[in-house]
Amino acid sequence: MRRKGLELLPWTPELRQWQARVALLRSLDIDKSATSEWPDLSDAQLLATLEHWLMPYLGKVTRLSHFSQLDLSSILRNLLPWPLPQQLEAQAPQTIQVPSGSNIRIDYSEQPPILSVRLQELFGLSDTPRIANGRQVLKLHLLSPARRPVQVTQDLANFWRSIYSEVKKDLKGRYPKHYWPDDPLVAEATARVKPRGT
Incomplete structure (x- = not known):
């Protein structure tokens, strides 16, 4: 052996x-x-x-x-x-629930662990998710509606503040039927094309 x-x-x-x-x-x-x-x-x-x-x-x-x-x-x-x-x-859970209600699998094969999630599922979340009683921040692989990589970050607050508006322009052009709010921090997270009732 x-x-x-x-x-x-x-x-x-x-x-x-x-x-x-x-x-x-x-x-x-x-x-x-x-x-x-x-x-x-x-x-x-x-x-x-x-x-x-x-x-x-x-x-x-x-x-x-x-x-x-x-x-x-x-x-x-x-x-x-x-x-x-x-x-x-x-x-160190296998999955974590995001604001849309989806349970997303965490990939522990790299350090820090990776959470690959569609951007719209994080609307309303101001800070990067953490595990291990807050000791470990996750690396976010933010995805388009087609699950293609858009951005990698460990600082979600900075992404919303500094980068989202540029990313939104591009995504709005490629995915016009999807929901791209001006203020993602007050928007309703969704795993659908648009939140219910819009």
Whole structure:
């Protein structure tokens, strides 16, 4: 296993996101106090400690192809002592609700984590969303109605104040049926072409 690496195991994109969420909370703790209750579940640490966390599950593994049949998700999730699983969901959630009411998935594969969301779904929101009890600001990938990138920012207030009016002109030309208010801070957020009743 050490020669072949952790890629022998049945990783899924969702499990890699889970691993990144744990790593983020560990990193935020270490940045603040040099210690963390969150375990180090990095690939390097998992490889270095195979005997402790993987060995108990290898009783029926006799060939390389058997590794793909392990329930890796359960094995790794068991490494989080109670109440950390609940804290993980609260502090580094898989999704976040935006003003339009949509629950948007957060991508933890980069630092800072990315929230890709259509611009109109954030109308009325003055500050960039945060997670981890306010310790981590999200990087916003603001999208057009066709889900194409429009702007990347970690400062939503500045975007509304300084950049939105220029972006609005361009988007209004390309998406004339959509709602492009003059003041996005008082406008109703929507996941539709226009808010209800307009």
